Amino acid sequence: MTAASIGALVxxxxxxxxxVREVDADYAQICVREDPDTGESVRVDDDExxxxxxxxxxxxxMFLFLNASRSFAVPPVGSAVPRSSGFTxxxxxxxxxxxxxxxxxxxxxxxxxVSKGFGGTKSGAGS
Amino acid sequence: MRxxxxxxxxPGWERIVHDEGLTYAFTERPDGTRFSYWNETAAYVLSPxxxxxxxxxxxxxxxxxxxxxxxxxxxxLGTLGLSEAAFELAQHSLSLREPSxxxxxxLAWDGTGPAKMLEFNGDTPTGLVEGxxxxxxxVEALHxxxxxxxxxxxxxxxxxxxxVQRWRxxxxxxxxxxxxxxxxxxxxxxxxxxxxxxxxxxxxxxxYRTVLLPVEDVRFxxxxxxxVHAAGDVDxxxxxxxxxxxxxxxxxxxxxxxGPGGFVLHDPLLMHHWYEPAWKMFCSTKxxxxxxxxxxxxxxxxxxxxxxxxxxxxxxxxxxxFGREGDGIEISARDVHVRSPRPHPSPMDVWQGYVPLRNxxxxxxxxxxxxxxxxxxxDDGAAGIGIRESDGPLTDYWCRFVPNIxxxxxxx
Numbered sequence: 001m002t003a004a005s006i007g008a009l010v011x012x013x014x015x016x017x018x019x020v021r022e023v024d025a026d027y028a029q030i031c032v033r034e035d036p037d038t039g040e041s042v043r044v045d046d047d048e049x050x051x052x053x054x055x056x057x058x059x060x061x062m063f064l065f066l067n068a069s070r071s072f073a074v075p076p077v078g079s080a081v082p083r084s085s086g087f088t089x090x091x092x093x094x095x096x097x098x099x100x101x102x103x104x105x106x107x108x109x110x111x112x113x114v115s116k117g118f119g120g121t122k123s124g125a126g127s
Numbered sequence: 128m129r130x131x132x133x134x135x136x137x138p139g140w141e142r143i144v145h146d147e148g149l150t151y152a153f154t155e156r157p158d159g160t161r162f163s164y165w166n167e168t169a170a171y172v173l174s175p176x177x178x179x180x181x182x183x184x185x186x187x188x189x190x191x192x193x194x195x196x197x198x199x200x201x202x203x204l205g206t207l208g209l210s211e212a213a214f215e216l217a218q219h220s221l222s223l224r225e226p227s228x229x230x231x232x233x234l235a236w237d238g239t240g241p242a243k244m245l246e247f248n249g250d251t252p253t254g255l256v257e258g259x260x261x262x263x264x265x266v267e268a269l270h271x272x273x274x275x276x277x278x279x280x281x282x283x284x285x286x287x288x289x290x291v292q293r294w295r296x297x298x299x300x301x302x303x304x305x306x307x308x309x310x311x312x313x314x315x316x317x318x319x320x321x322x323x324x325x326x327x328x329x330x331x332x333x334x335y336r337t338v339l340l341p342v343e344d345v346r347f348x349x350x351x352x353x354x355v356h357a358a359g360d361v362d363x364x365x366x367x368x369x370x371x372x373x374x375x376x377x378x379x380x381x382x383x384x385x386g387p388g389g390f391v392l393h394d395p396l397l398m399h400h401w402y403e404p405a406w407k408m409f410c411s412t413k414x415x416x417x418x419x420x421x422x423x424x425x426x427x428x429x430x431x432x433x434x435x436x437x438x439x440x441x442x443x444x445x446x447x448x449f450g451r452e453g454d455g456i457e458i459s460a461r462d463v464h465v466r467s468p469r470p471h472p473s474p475m476d477v478w479q480g481y482v483p484l485r486n487x488x489x490x491x492x493x494x495x496x497x498x499x500x501x502x503x504x505x506d507d508g509a510a511g512i513g514i515r516e517s518d519g520p521l522t523d524y525w526c527r528f529v530p531n532i533x534x535x536x537x538x539x
Contacts, residue, residue, distance in 0.1 A: 071389075
């Protein structure tokens, strides 16, 4: 697993009122702490976690697999990381590159590469 | 304008129109009966005076449409159901006067009185195969030498040569001389692909090297910051080539809301050579009808149109602003109450004054209500017509295409 710093962020898109961070990496990493009352994973500062992606005390890294076809939401520090976010505690393979250092205020992240194409419509596009 | 019926069909005409590209001539109705979109045995006959009238009306309407687009760009009708970013993209495109290729007015006209504009299909007009190719070959088979200067008959149809000429005008500004023409592979009848093929063929005749591709394979490569033709799985794409110049037979209002639309909105300069240009978002919405009525109230070729209800119209047609092929339309008139069975998820509707489509019954007494599709190409204006007729007042998926003939000497 190779680490990529926030310096690897290469493109910022502004579309539909949303900033999308394009990263040249296979995974995005954030750090969370489990809330003992609710059991929810709450995002904390990256510095609380081990850079190598190992848990440190009650602080646990979470990973998100990226692809260029869509963007994913990275929640702000202090907010819960919903199960639907795509973040898991499963460590990526050693060969994968990982980006970290996302804005504490939250952002959207997508992978550098070839996007998906425009979607189709069965009824056609003509008029 | 007259409708003639009982023309002798060409032997093997079904194969002929299929080979010309009308692969979607036959469809199945919901009750299982076979339905032909192509009418081989009828034609609408026009006099030279009627041709002049239609061409004059079309040119006038196109001039007014461009003016109405500038009015819409001021924000007088809000952001037209688009996101602010998409609206700004359309504004930007119009300010650059980005070149367009073609469009089609749908007119209510029976040969008497001024033609009334029903709508303008400015972004993704189809009907090119039957309009540019099939109707010409059909009438040429009836009248060899069709279109010759001294001939008795002609056809109101300059679509193919004018499209070639339009691409020829665009060619000098093309760096690569390669035009990608995209259609959605999801459209099952083949109509979109066939229309895209006509655009590609006319561009090829003008000197472009053309590539037909599914719009699903038009993707953005964030590494090269470039649009690319890429096939294969989204997680393992295979880049075929870069895309410099693209005609996308795909609605702008859909593209800007789609996944790759973020890349479009991010840097409009990356798709400067996209056809139709983004300002056609002003022309593919039914809000254009409202803008035209505000800019040119009581114009003889227009029908009153409002955005917030019938506004006192006794007889009206409610149209979803992004509706296509009659979807979502409702007609409320004295003798007509029709609602399309297919809804359309547009964010708002337009109410337009109702005008009846005259009935030209066939020899068997069956009703035929024609709508005249009048083409414009580039800046050259009127480019011919294609007539579709329906059983009722709504031109929908079950309409039929009927060729036109100009009777120069009153012989027909």
